[in-house]
Amino acid sequence: MRIAIIDTSTTRAAIISDGLREAGLDDLVLIDPDGPLVAQVESAKPEVVLINLENPSRDLLEDFFAMSRALARPIAMFVDQSDAEATGAAIDAGVSAYVVDGLSKQRIKPLIDLAVRRFQAFSRLQRELDDARNALAERAVIDKAKAILMKRRQIDEPEAYALLRGQAMRTNRRISEIAEAIVTSEALMGDME
Amino acid sequence: MTGERFRIGFLPLVDAALPVLAHELGFAAAEGLTIDLIRDMTWATVRDRLLYGHTDAAHMIAPLAIATTLGKDRPAIPLAVPFVLGLNGNAVTFSTRLAAETGLTGELGDPTRIGAALKKAADARVAAGKPLRFGVVHRYSSHNYMLRYWLAGIGIRPDHDIEIVVTSPPFAADALAAGEVDGICVGEPWNSIAVDRGVGHIALATAQIWRRGVEKVLAMRETVLDERREEVEALVRALHAAAAHFIEPDAAAESADILARAEYLDAPRDAVLRAITDRIRLVPGGDPVHYPDFMFQYREAANFPWRSQAAWLYSQMVRWDYMAFSGGEAAAASNVFRPDVYRAALAGSGAPLPGASSKLEGGLDEPIGAGSTQGRLLLGSDRFFDGRAFDPDDIESYLAELP
Numbered sequence: 134m135r136i137a138i139i140d141t142s143t144t145r146a147a148i149i150s151d152g153l154r155e156a157g158l159d160d161l162v163l164i165d166p167d168g169p170l171v172a173q174v175e176s177a178k179p180e181v182v183l184i185n186l187e188n189p190s191r192d193l194l195e196d197f198f199a200m201s202r203a204l205a206r207p208i209a210m211f212v213d214q215s216d217a218e219a220t221g222a223a224i225d226a227g228v229s230a231y232v233v234d235g236l237s238k239q240r241i242k243p244l245i246d247l248a249v250r251r252f253q254a255f256s257r258l259q260r261e262l263d264d265a266r267n268a269l270a271e272r273a274v275i276d277k278a279k280a281i282l283m284k285r286r287q288i289d290e291p292e293a294y295a296l297l298r299g300q301a302m303r304t305n306r307r308i309s310e311i312a313e314a315i316v317t318s319e320a321l322m323g324d325m326e
Numbered sequence: 327m328t329g330e331r332f333r334i335g336f337l338p339l340v341d342a343a344l345p346v347l348a349h350e351l352g353f354a355a356a357e358g359l360t361i362d363l364i365r366d367m368t369w370a371t372v373r374d375r376l377l378y379g380h381t382d383a384a385h386m387i388a389p390l391a392i393a394t395t396l397g398k399d400r401p402a403i404p405l406a407v408p409f410v411l412g413l414n415g416n417a418v419t420f421s422t423r424l425a426a427e428t429g430l431t432g433e434l435g436d437p438t439r440i441g442a443a444l445k446k447a448a449d450a451r452v453a454a455g456k457p458l459r460f461g462v463v464h465r466y467s468s469h470n471y472m473l474r475y476w477l478a479g480i481g482i483r484p485d486h487d488i489e490i491v492v493t494s495p496p497f498a499a500d501a502l503a504a505g506e507v508d509g510i511c512v513g514e515p516w517n518s519i520a521v522d523r524g525v526g527h528i529a530l531a532t533a534q535i536w537r538r539g540v541e542k543v544l545a546m547r548e549t550v551l552d553e554r555r556e557e558v559e560a561l562v563r564a565l566h567a568a569a570a571h572f573i574e575p576d577a578a579a580e581s582a583d584i585l586a587r588a589e590y591l592d593a594p595r596d597a598v599l600r601a602i603t604d605r606i607r608l609v610p611g612g613d614p615v616h617y618p619d620f621m622f623q624y625r626e627a628a629n630f631p632w633r634s635q636a637a638w639l640y641s642q643m644v645r646w647d648y649m650a651f652s653g654g655e656a657a658a659a660s661n662v663f664r665p666d667v668y669r670a671a672l673a674g675s676g677a678p679l680p681g682a683s684s685k686l687e688g689g690l691d692e693p694i695g696a697g698s699t700q701g702r703l704l705l706g707s708d709r710f711f712d713g714r715a716f717d718p719d720d721i722e723s724y725l726a727e728l729p
Contacts, residue, residue, distance in 0.1 A: 189494055191370035196465045196492040199399055203648070212400045224378040229370070 134240060135160040137179035139170070141188055145255045149183065152251040158244065171197045178208055181241070182231040183248050186224065198231060209234060219245045226252040271309040278312035281319050330557045333362045334544075335372040336385035338591040339495060340514040340601045341412045341542045341621065343581060345385060348568040350584050356567070357560040365589065368494060369464045376547065377403055382554075383561070385411060386545040389466040389639045392659045398466070398647070404548040407636075408667035409562050410629045411542040414533040415601065415621035416469055417517040418476070419498075424458070424508045425527035425609075432612045437534050437711040441480025444529075448482045461493030461507040468541050471642040472532045473511040478729045479712045484646065502526045513541075514601035514621070515593045522597060524610040531606065531620050536688070538622065538708035540635040543663075551667065559671035566677060569624040578602045619706075626705050627678050631663035634684040637718035641725055651722050660684070660718070669699070678703040688715040 136158060140146040143166070150161050162177040164170065170190050174182065174197065184191060195212075202209040213220055213230040215238040223230060226249040232241055275297065282293040297315075301308045332354075336342040348354045349361040364381050366372050369390055375381045377394070391405045420430060428443035451458045462470040474484045482488050493501045498510040499520035510520070511532070520526035532539060544565065551558050571577050582599035585591050591598060600607060601621060605614035622628050640659035644651050665683040672679060678701030685696075688710040696703045710716075716724055 186371050186374065187367065189367040189497065191368040192464050192494055193492045195370050195399065199465055214401050221378045224374050224380070229374065 134158060134181065134236075134244075135162065135177065135179045136181045136183065136244070137162045137164055137174060137177045139164040139166070139174075139182065139184040139188060139190070139194070141166050141185060142255075145185070145252070148255050148258075149248060149251045152247055153244070156243070156247055170194065175208060180233045180236055181213075181244060182210060184229050184231070185252075186227045186229050191229065194231075213241060213245065215241050216245070219249075222246075222249050223252075225249075227256070228252045271312075274309055274316055275312040278315040281315055330358060330554075330560070331360045331362065332383055332557070332561055333364055333381045334383045334385065335364045335366060335375050335381040337366060337369065337372060337495070338593065339385075339516075339542075340585060340591070340598055341415050341623075342385045342590070343572055343585060343602075344411050344565045344568045344623065345544070346585060346590055347572055347581060348564045351568065351571065353567040353571070354561070354564045357564040359557065359560055359564055361564075363590070367496065369467075376405075376545065382550055383544055383546040385542055387464055387467040387469075388540050388543045388636070389468060389471065389643060390464060391543055391545040392636060392639055392643065392662050393466040395662050396643075396655055396658060398643070405545045405662055406548045406551040406664050406667070407543040407545050407631050407662050408551065408558060408664045408671070409544040409565055410540060410631050410635075411544055411565070411623075413541055413622035413628050414531065414536075414539050414619070415541055416472070416511060416513045416532040417528045417606070418473060418509060418511045418530040418532070419502070419517045419520050419526040420509045420529045421502050421505070421507070421526060422524070422610075425529070428529070430527045430529055430609070432609050432615070434531065434534065434606075434608065434615060434617055435529070437476060437530055438480065440529055441476065441482075444477075445481050448487050452487055457487065457489055458508045459489040459491060459506070460509040460511065461491050461498055461501055462511050463495050463498075463513070464492060466643070468539060468639070469511040469513070469532070471639065471646065472535045472539060474646055475642065476530070476535045476711065481729070499523050499525055515591065515597035518597040518600055518607060519593065521607050521610055522594070527610075528606060528608040531617055533617070533620055533622070534711060536708075536710050537619070538626075538628075538687075538706070540632075540639070543631070551664070555667075558667065562668060562671035563675070566629060566672060566675075569629055572602075573624045575603075627680055627703055630668055630680055631665050632680075632683065632685060632687075633660040633663050633665065634687050634716070634718040636660045636663040637684070637721060638687050638716050641716065641721045644721075645725060645728065651725060656721055673700065675700075677701055684718050686715050686717055688713075 138146050146163055164173045198210045210231040210233055213232045223245055228248050230245055279293040297308050297311050301311045334345045354361045372384050376384045391407055395404050427447045448458050477484050484490055495512045495516040498512045498516050501507045502520050503525040517528050582595050586595035586598050600614050604620040605616050607614045637660045640656050669679050679699045681697035681699050690708045693704055693706045696705045
């Protein structure tokens with residue numbers, strides 16, 4: 134069963150194709166998002182197309198499928214509706230599937246389930262990555278604030294950190310927020326003395 | 327007072343204005359509603375979110391609501407349209423090369439005269455083995471039907487003498503610039519952006535093809551309408567109030583400010599403002615030309631879902647999907663438009679309510695008073711460029727007479 138993957142994120146496309154390969158589905162075609170979409174899909178002759186829901190080429194792709202059906206070409210695909218619940222889960226996960234006519238429900242279902250799990254895994258990864266990025270940025274701000282306090286108050290690092298933490302606890306705010314306020318005010322008023 | 331929530335899907339287009347303004351300017355809150363706006367880049371995704379419950383309602387191209395109900399391309403899911411978000415507001419834009427070939431000027435020309443020049447160009451391109459190619463926003467869009475209506479009427483056979491492909495509005499200017507298409511028929515501000523970028527000349531406003539052509543609608547699943555009938559009526563009132571405000575000349579600047587924002591159109595404010603105020607820059611560097619009723623959002627009960635408008639769209643679906651006419655499908659298509667909900671929502675307000683639910687489309691040359699059960703209703707000229715009229719009770723004869 135040949136599966137074409139169209140995704141604006143090449144990382145996610147890689148994650149999905151890895152998952153499909155692990156499940157023994159190794160007849161995969163990755164469509165280059167920067168290349169001509171229709172020509173690539175046409176020459177790939179897939180039986181299933183997976184495309185991310187927010188892909189800006191979906192209307193173009195659906196029109197191509199509609200034209201192919203009208204002309205009775207081999208690549209006449211339909212929106213997958215074999216299992217309403219699975220289709221709903223796919224839309225929730227952010228993926229849309231098209232299948233050639235006559236492909237059995239038993240063959241499509243596991244494939245869709247797998248794509249959904251991989252899409253969800255990607256979203257989770259992205260969230261974790263965002264969290265890590267935020268944490269890194271927060272740490273940088275805290276370090277900066279500590280340096281400002283150490284210089285201004287002539288104290289050492291543990292004392293600077295204790296000051297930040299104490300203020301955060303008293304005002305019921307996060308340490309990074311206090312640090313940010315210090316860095317901002319330093320930027321605005323640092324040269325006044 | 328903001329207990330009832332409607333998530334509304336939309337595409338970044340000027341005619342998404344009414345739900346956006348209803349949310350931003352308090353018309354929804356005044357009806358006890360909260361609106362969450364969900365922005366997408368394709369109609370396929372707007373439709374899927376509506377069908378699978380990510381949204382409760384959507385800003386939608388009217389023919390797509392009908393195609394979804396009839397089960398074109400997918401199993402049928404009945405949609406309902408209790409409110410029309412506007413008439414027209416689209417344009418046909420030629421590439422600079424085609425504009426030069428057809429002798430476009432800085433004025434809006436006559437559709438028949440421009441058509442004759444376009445036919446010459448189209449014939450030459452067919453003879454050269456490389457037919458002209460135009461982009462429309464969707465297979466099931468009024469853009470597609472208006473463009474095809476005009477082309478067929480001037481002797482250019484769509485799918486034979488000219489190719490028509492799908493181009494998403496935000497990429498339409500790029501497609502023109504790259505030479506992928508020779509012309510586009512899209513909504514604003516995307517024509518104006520093509521002109522401002524120097525890659526296109528506006529040839530026609532779609533209002534020149536059909537003076538009162540139905541454009542975007544508020545669509546929802548029929549089951550949602552049935553289950554939330556009272557809230558839907560409140561939403562209709564909120565959108566109607568937003569429409570009354572939107573057409574006030576004093577409101578245009580603020581509307582443009584809001585719509586241009588990144589979370590809505592993410593587009594140049596000036597292009598948005600020109601569309602709202604019916605001032606269209608046709609050629610790069612030219613002065614905007616005033617074309618009254620370029621967009622038509624409120625007057626003449628423009629938001630009333632005439633069943634005859636749905637029927638016209640169905641007639642064009644039969645025509646361009648090359649399918650057989652079906653009386654059952656025609657009835658199902660007309661039933662997507664729900665004048666009964668519109669009337670119930672606005673009963674007791676000052677809004678004019680048409681007495682009829684269907685009318686002859688394209689039959690009026692001059693403004694005329696029309697029967698109403700509430701308020702005074704005046705209908706302006708609603709002519710098609712070729713002077714034909716559409717009788718929703720005799721679609722087959724109409725189709726037989728079309729070129």
